[in-house]
Amino acid sequence: xxxxxxxxxxxxxxxxxxxxxxxxxxxxxxxxxxxxxxxxxxxxxxxxxxxxxxxxxxxxxxxxxxxxxxxxxxxxxxxxxxxxxxxxxxxxxxxxxxxxxxxxxxxxxxxxxxxxxxxxxxxxxxxxxxxxxxxxxxxxxxxxxxxxxxxxxxxxxxxxxxxxxxxxxxxxxxxxxxxxxxxxxxxxxxxxxxxxxxxxxxxxxxxxxxxxxxxxxxxxxxxxxxxxxxxxxxxxxxxxxxxxxxxxxxxxxxxxxxxxxxxxxxxxxxxxxxxxxxxxxxxxxxxxxxxxxxxxxxxxxxxxxxxxxxxxxxxxxxxxxxxxxxxxxxxxxxxxxxxxxxxxxxxxxxxxxxxxxxxxxxxxxxxxxxxxxxxxxxxxxxxx
Amino acid sequence: xxxxxxxxxxxxxxxxxxxxxxxxxxxxxxxxxxxxxxxxxxxxxxxxxxxxxxxxxxxxxxxxxxxxxxxxxxxxxxxxxxxxxxxxxxxxxxxxxxxxxxxxxxxxxxxxxxxxxxxxxxxxxxxxxxxxxxxxxxxxxxxxxxxxxxxxxxxxxxxxxxxxxxxxxxxxxxxxxxxxxxxxxxxxxxxxxxxxxxxxxxxxxxxxxxxxxxxxxxxxxxxxxxxxxxxxxxxxxxxxxxxxxxxxxxxxxxxxxxxxxxxxxxxxxxxxxxxxxxxxxxxxxxxxxxxxxxxxxxxxxxxxxxxxxxxxxxxxxxxxxxxxxxxxxxxxxxxxxxxxxxxxxxxxxxxxxxxxxxxxxxxxxxxxxxxxxxxxxxxxxxxx
Numbered sequence: 001x002x003x004x005x006x007x008x009x010x011x012x013x014x015x016x017x018x019x020x021x022x023x024x025x026x027x028x029x030x031x032x033x034x035x036x037x038x039x040x041x042x043x044x045x046x047x048x049x050x051x052x053x054x055x056x057x058x059x060x061x062x063x064x065x066x067x068x069x070x071x072x073x074x075x076x077x078x079x080x081x082x083x084x085x086x087x088x089x090x091x092x093x094x095x096x097x098x099x100x101x102x103x104x105x106x107x108x109x110x111x112x113x114x115x116x117x118x119x120x121x122x123x124x125x126x127x128x129x130x131x132x133x134x135x136x137x138x139x140x141x142x143x144x145x146x147x148x149x150x151x152x153x154x155x156x157x158x159x160x161x162x163x164x165x166x167x168x169x170x171x172x173x174x175x176x177x178x179x180x181x182x183x184x185x186x187x188x189x190x191x192x193x194x195x196x197x198x199x200x201x202x203x204x205x206x207x208x209x210x211x212x213x214x215x216x217x218x219x220x221x222x223x224x225x226x227x228x229x230x231x232x233x234x235x236x237x238x239x240x241x242x243x244x245x246x247x248x249x250x251x252x253x254x255x256x257x258x259x260x261x262x263x264x265x266x267x268x269x270x271x272x273x274x275x276x277x278x279x280x281x282x283x284x285x286x287x288x289x290x291x292x293x294x295x296x297x298x299x300x301x302x303x304x305x306x307x308x309x310x311x312x313x314x315x316x317x318x319x320x321x322x323x324x325x326x327x328x329x330x331x332x333x334x335x336x337x338x339x340x341x342x343x344x345x346x347x348x349x350x351x352x353x354x355x356x357x358x359x360x361x362x363x364x365x366x367x368x369x370x371x372x373x374x375x376x377x378x379x380x381x382x383x384x
Numbered sequence: 385x386x387x388x389x390x391x392x393x394x395x396x397x398x399x400x401x402x403x404x405x406x407x408x409x410x411x412x413x414x415x416x417x418x419x420x421x422x423x424x425x426x427x428x429x430x431x432x433x434x435x436x437x438x439x440x441x442x443x444x445x446x447x448x449x450x451x452x453x454x455x456x457x458x459x460x461x462x463x464x465x466x467x468x469x470x471x472x473x474x475x476x477x478x479x480x481x482x483x484x485x486x487x488x489x490x491x492x493x494x495x496x497x498x499x500x501x502x503x504x505x506x507x508x509x510x511x512x513x514x515x516x517x518x519x520x521x522x523x524x525x526x527x528x529x530x531x532x533x534x535x536x537x538x539x540x541x542x543x544x545x546x547x548x549x550x551x552x553x554x555x556x557x558x559x560x561x562x563x564x565x566x567x568x569x570x571x572x573x574x575x576x577x578x579x580x581x582x583x584x585x586x587x588x589x590x591x592x593x594x595x596x597x598x599x600x601x602x603x604x605x606x607x608x609x610x611x612x613x614x615x616x617x618x619x620x621x622x623x624x625x626x627x628x629x630x631x632x633x634x635x636x637x638x639x640x641x642x643x644x645x646x647x648x649x650x651x652x653x654x655x656x657x658x659x660x661x662x663x664x665x666x667x668x669x670x671x672x673x674x675x676x677x678x679x680x681x682x683x684x685x686x687x688x689x690x691x692x693x694x695x696x697x698x699x700x701x702x703x704x705x706x707x708x709x710x711x712x713x714x715x716x717x718x719x720x721x722x723x724x725x726x727x728x729x730x731x732x733x734x735x736x737x738x739x740x741x742x743x744x745x746x747x748x749x750x751x752x753x754x755x756x757x758x759x760x761x762x763x764x765x766x767x768x
Contacts, residue, residue: 004711004727024408027431030727047411047431285722285745300719307691307745327388335684338669343388343414356414361669361691 001070003297005030009049010297011069013056014076015042017344017354018273018289021281022075023047025290031297036065043345059083066092073250073296075272077105078153095197095249095296096271103246104271108151108178114266117245119238121266122257123181126151130174137166147180148172183265185257188218189225190276191239192288193252194304196295203239204284204304206232207276220372221312222365223279227258235264242266251292253277275314275357282340282359283310308338309365311372315341315356315381317349323383325349327356333375338362341379355381385454387681389414393433394681395453397440398460399426401728401738402657402673405665406459407431409674415681420449427729443467450476457634457680459656461489462537479581479633479680480655487630488655492535492562498650501629503622505650506641507565510535514558521550531564532556567649569641572602573609574660575623576672577636578688580679587623588668588688590616591660604756605696606749607663611642619648626650635676637661659698659741666724666743667694692722693749695756699725699740699765701733707767709733711740717759722746725763739765 001008010026012019015037023044026033035048038055045051054061056076062083066072071093072084084098103113114121125142127133136142144166150159150173161168162182188209195201208225209218225232239254246252246269253274255267277288286294286302294301315327324347333339338361346355358375362368385392394410396403399421407428410417419432422439429435438445440460446467450456456471456478468482487497498505509526511517520526528550534543534557545552546566572593579585592609593602609616623638630636630653637658639651661672670678670686678685699711708731717723722745730739742759746752 002710004714005709005729005731020411023431024411027404027408027729028724028726030729046433047407049430286724290724294718299715302718302724303721307747325389326386330388331683334678334686337687340412340670340674340686342412345389345411345414347389363691 001297003029003031003299006032008032009034009069010293011036011065011072012044012048013062013065013072013074013079015039015044015048015051016075017043017356018075019044020047020344021278021342022273022289022292025287025293028290029293031293034065034069036061041347046345056080063087066094071095071296073292077101077271081105093197093296096252097247097249100246100248100271104269106151106176107149107268108176110268111178113245119242119245119266120264122147122183124178126176126178128176130169130172130177133177133179134166134169136179142179145182147182149178149180151176151178183257183259185259185265186262187225187227187258188267189227189235189256189258189264190221190274191235191254191256192274192277192280192304193239193243193254194288194291194295194301195243195249195252196301197249197298200301201240201243202291202301202304203236204277204280204288205306206235207279209276219313219376220369221276221279222369223283223306223310224365226365228262231258231262231264234262238264238266242269246271250295251277251288275312278342278357279310279312279359279361281342282338282361283308308361308363309368311360311365311368313358313360313372313376314354315343315358315379317351317353317355317381319351321381321383322350323348325355326382326384328380328382329378333358333379336371336374338368339371339375349381349383385681387413387415387683390416392416393418393453395420395449395456396428396432397446397449397456397458397463399423399428399432399435400459401427401740402459403428404431404728405662405726406657406673406676409671409677412674413677415677418449418453420445425731430729440464447471450478455479455680457676461485461655465489477581477680480636481631481633484630484632484655488653490535490560491533491652492560494652495562497629503626503629503650504648506531506567508562510560510562512560514553514556514561517561517563518550518553520563526563529566531566533562533564535560535562567641567643569643569649570646571609571611571642572651573611573619573640573642573648574605574658575619575638575640576658576661576664576688577623577627577638578672578675578679578685579627579633579636580685581633581682584685585624585627586675586685586688587620588661588664588672589690590619591663593660603697603760604753605660605663606753607667607690607694608749610749612646615642615646615648622648622650626653630655634679635661635672659696662726662741663694663696663743663745665726666722666745667692692745692747693752695744695749695752697742697744697756697760698738699727699742699763701735701737701739701765703735705765705767706734707732709739710766710768712764712766713762717742717763720755720758722752723755723759733765733767
């Protein structure tokens with residue numbers, strides 16, 4: 001297949017920031033792209049060849065979009081699975097496959113899959129609704145504290161909650177869920193695996209999520225993770241295994257816990273480019289986005305090693321600010337060594353909205369970490 | 385000025401491959417761009433915010449375009465200078481300044497400028513037309529061999545010719561020109577200088593153009609140049625001096641000769657992103673395109689050092705092929721370590737047309753050079 005400067009069309013479901021960054025590479029290779037997204041202000045709208053506005057959960061919309069492209073991929077999991085299944089059955093290459101997505105989209109099914117395949121993961125129990133979970137807690141079948149997760153449509157911490165008392169149930173949605181045992185862990189790690197339909201498979205180095213000591217929020221994604229080589233090897237091996245078991249194509253971001261005794265447990269996976277791989281644009285020989293593109297087009301995968309150390313800081317809207325966004329002090333941080341802001345193109349900020357990220361690269365990871373902290377303390381996402 | 389995700393508009397004259405690569409960075413920073421180009425198939429058309437089709441040499445077209453943007457820059461020098469001068473006089477920031485461009489656009493004026501400023505350059509004589517040059521040759525005021533250069537509108541070797549016999553004059557255009565002494569040189573070098581309106585100035589490392597031993601064509605641009613540190617220091621110092629003398633803003637690519645006795649002579653300059661800096665996308669901390677953008681917006685300049693060695697190979701249309709382009713064996717070279725093709729997005733190839741380039745990066749420059757040669761011998765730009 002001739003993908004380059006030809007009539008070939010890659011369809012992408014979702015036009016958010018992940019799609020936007022994927023389009024840097026489709027443009028670099030001059031591969032024609034069609035994008036479907038519900039928002040007329042989608043960040044991908046500029047830089048795709050054709051933009052279609054429509055509902056990603058609507059069968060007809062997704063199916064009709066699929067019929068006019070040659071290969072279909074997505075940058076968000078919340079898409080109509082039945083449409084993908086019908087398109088695949090009719091012969092359209094859909095990557096990742098809807099079979100893989102069906103195993104991942106529901107966290108209950110995902111956990112069952114790990115149990116079935118002997119992939120280490122925290123103990124859990126599935127519940128059809130909130131009432132059933134509350135009953136189990138009353139019966140002391142489930143012990144407080146535990147982690148509640150809704151099985152579908154959660155994102156960015158939305159849909160995950162630590163339950164420390166029965167009063168925490170107040171105001172929670174009455175949806176299918178799981179209760180997961182709380183595992184004390186030393187580190188939260190992630191490995192991005194890349195696999196093409198021919199079966200070529202590569203992993204990116206292990207990255208580490210560094211948490212704010214009080215706020216318990218991820219502050220920095222650090223590549224490479226500052227962990228023992230043996231632990232890193234174990235994490236990569238588990239990620240490879242997960243990818244192969246899912247038989248997935250494209251990128252699979254595998255989030256993991258490193259327990260107090262250096263066990264690795266799978267937390268969850270995302271079958272697409274991932275926040276934990278944004279550092280790769282500046283730090284890696286081949287970015288996660290380029291490798292996703294290579295994978296879904298069954299091209300050879302690029303080198304996943306790093307040129308230099310990379311640290312990523314998310315840019316989220318500050319509390320107390322809503323409206324036309326201003327990146328306060330962005331000129332200041334641009335003056336620092338190896339600092340690259342990525343602005344996603346959302347015109348309006350609101351508290352905690354993901355507006356961009358900043359990558360800090362340096363040959364010396366300690367220096368990168370120091371500059372990252374300065375960036376974190378200097379650049380603020382506020383409103384006019 | 386708030387450039388990011390705001391109503392600010394950067395105008396770019398020219399929508400070719402240089403503009404296309406500049407747009408990766410305007411998109412990364414979410415800076416709004418308007419592009420003017422004569423071709424409805426311009427590579428920049430996708431990824432700018434608004435595209436305007438029009439003649440870059442037409443006063444009214446350029447002037448009217450300038451009136452609707454907040455800062456104006458260009459990716460090609462062949463633009464209407466009078467319009468730029470009027471826009472600048474009316475208060476529009478135009479970078480590089482038309483004053484600088486006027487000194488550079490005509491090679492005769494450019495050479496006079498070097499002579500005036502004591503910047504080393506090959507001896508030359510100016511002629512108003514071909515007849516005057518032929519007369520000087522007949523009178524033996526100019527000795528064969530020498531280098532003929534038309535003073536305006538030359539590009540990519542077009543407009544430069546070595547005259548070895550009077551018969552070489554046949555079929556040459558009757559235009560203003562210079563005759564330049566032929567200087568035997570060891571290396572052709574280039575240094576890209578970056579300067580913002582506040583006067584911050586940085587140079588990229590010296591790169592080397594490696595020529596094909598027989599064809600006398602540049603085959604590889606190599607960063608860093610494989611030359612003595614003392615020569616590299618001298619080249620950077622001369623490039624800095626040239627940039628300051630021109631008082632230019634944005635990127636200035638300074639092409640130089642290293643003579644047999646290690647003198648550095650200026651060949652010519654280009655006031656924009658340049659082929660000799662394409663390697664920087666993958667190899668440098670900050671690409672030439674991002675630094676051009678930073679400069680024209682008076683943002684702090686990014687680090688111009690390299691993360692790894694970089695080698696660039698141009699992809700030009702093969703002789704004997706015209707029509708819908710095919711990049712033969714591109715899948716093969718994508719499988720090699722550190723290889724990134726950039727496809728400019730021209731649908732039609734013709735002999736020697738610049739269709740793209742390939743960057744090869746590696747921690748080891750010798751390994752990069754080896755892979756670059758394999759790329760050169762494998763990837764072919766042909767037609768269907």
